[in-house]
Amino acid sequence: MKSFILLIAISFFTCGYLAAQSNNLEITKQVAAIEKAKFDSKMENKAPSLASNNFTVNYYRCNWNIDPAVRYISGSVTSYIIITTTTNQVTFDLSKALTVDSIIFHATATSFTQKNNQTLVINLPVTLNEGAEDSLTIFYHGVPPNSGDFTGGFSQTKHNGTPVIWTLSEPYGASGWWPCRNGLDDKADSIDIYITHPSQYKASSNGVLMSEISNGSTTTSYYKHRYPIATYLVAIAVTNYSIINNNIVINGKSMPVIQYIYPEDLSSFQTATPIVLNALQLYSDYFGNYPFIKERYGQTEFSWGGGMEHQTNSFVIGAGTNLMTHELGHQWFGDRVTCGSWQDIWLNEGFANWLADMFYTEKIDSANYKSNVLADLLYITSAPGGSVWVKDTSNSDRIFDTRLTYDKGSFLVRMLRWELGDSLFFKGIKKYLRDPKLSYGFARTADLQRHLQQVSGKNLDYFFNQWFYGEGYPSVTVKWKDSSNNKIYFTVSQTTSKPSSVSFFKLKKLPVQVSNGKSKRTYILNFKTNNQEFVFNSPSFNVKSVVIDPDNYLITKNNKVIAQTLQPMTDISSVVVNPNPVTSSAQIVLKNMKGKVQMFLFDNSGNRMWNKEVDATTNSMTIPISFSAFSNGTYTLFVYDDNGIKHSVTIIK
């Protein structure tokens, strides 16, 4: 799902795709509508699924009667259920605003009660044992609760003077218009949807349109979908749609791409359709074939202020590139693999945002990509705290928080890619999407972490603890000096924006780029502890400037670079190591040092092997150092006093 609220929030920084999507007046109208809808939603007590846990749903057959001119629904839903705990009672999610007329079980009406404003308790005339498969049909009618934002399911409005009804159920709105299991623990294996509507209109829904049968003044449109589907991804829309038919061949497999568009917007969608086709190909190349390739992909225009990734059929307000590619990306991340809790909504939204960014970078405008990344960073770090992990899943505003779920979530994906490198990252993501336990089912953040760890052999606990559960970001300071002995030294420290949550961010690949104005060289620092020292061979030019994370792979802000002047060696003070070469231990002899003296021993790869700090209290001091645990090779000892580096000694073992 993508709301224009989030686009507005960052439009001061990035408005390229926004401008392409809609004019300002339309946006203003949308925002006003959304704000009203948000107010409306607060008037109702929306809650997660209260369906009983003693059954799962295998299949739904829905018969709905819809007239876009009237905010009303009637019909029936037949559910094929599997009992998971022996029982004679099952509870569905259904708003009490809807009236249940009857429930037929084994061809006989059975008793029921509607409770808690949102549950339908069905009393079965027999006890069904664990493992039993059965079915029941719920007949109902009524006016769905008047919400209209993403916590409400059912909206009726007009476009260009013509009435339209469309649904958007994420996260909890499905039970506002149909009886279902409305949670993130159960996908029906398949669904059939029959929509009877006035004949002058077209109906759009999930899967393949099998038939449109005229009944005189009404038509029944039948959609068949044979992939597992989460309840919140079921959707319908009815109005005077114009239809754009296309076809795409993905890795030799042909598939229709069908768009249901308001007639007044037909030309703008026709112009933008190649973007959808290009993105279908690009995403299939990166993440495996489009997940519902045996059926189709499509879009349906609706009047909510953004888009929604209904399975096989994204609902979109316009033909903007970012919106269309975001919603398409969800077919892999959100629909094929669905977040298993709203705590993990970034698995849907962070990835969809990142896929839209990827399309933009590769197909539209790589030159301006960096300014978009910078805009995201500014927005992410505009507040000191907030985690990508959603603590309060009863709050849909938090679930769909732009800064945390979309932008910071997307940046987590970017950081994981940088951390692991392209090859391992894409391998891990493909394994995650194809895992039989997750694919066409549900996943938690730990499932993603497990796959990335398996392919990389790296423990990523620190990453998810600091970036997913943890809040805030680091501000990094790099002090550097380029020495006459062909070495460059960095001392790296950080403060964090919310130390009570994360006191130190491990940055295992911190890029530090040095330059003389013409040439550049980037050093990758494994930044594990505060005031960490690094020494590398100098570049083949005199360093004039240093930039931290020049390509913005990491979430940081207010970074600082401090150049330190190299102190010339004095004639008086000296450092001698005896013996040298060394076998197992040696003595460091310091002469004429002043103040605090810091000693660091580095191996040939720049790893710090040993360090010690002493107070120079006498003119001659002897410090023992053991080499017994170190392998044979060349080492460099650096000795600093209060004025900075004084000496370096090469030691051979």
Ligand SMILES: [Zn+2]
């Ligand atoms: Zn989305």
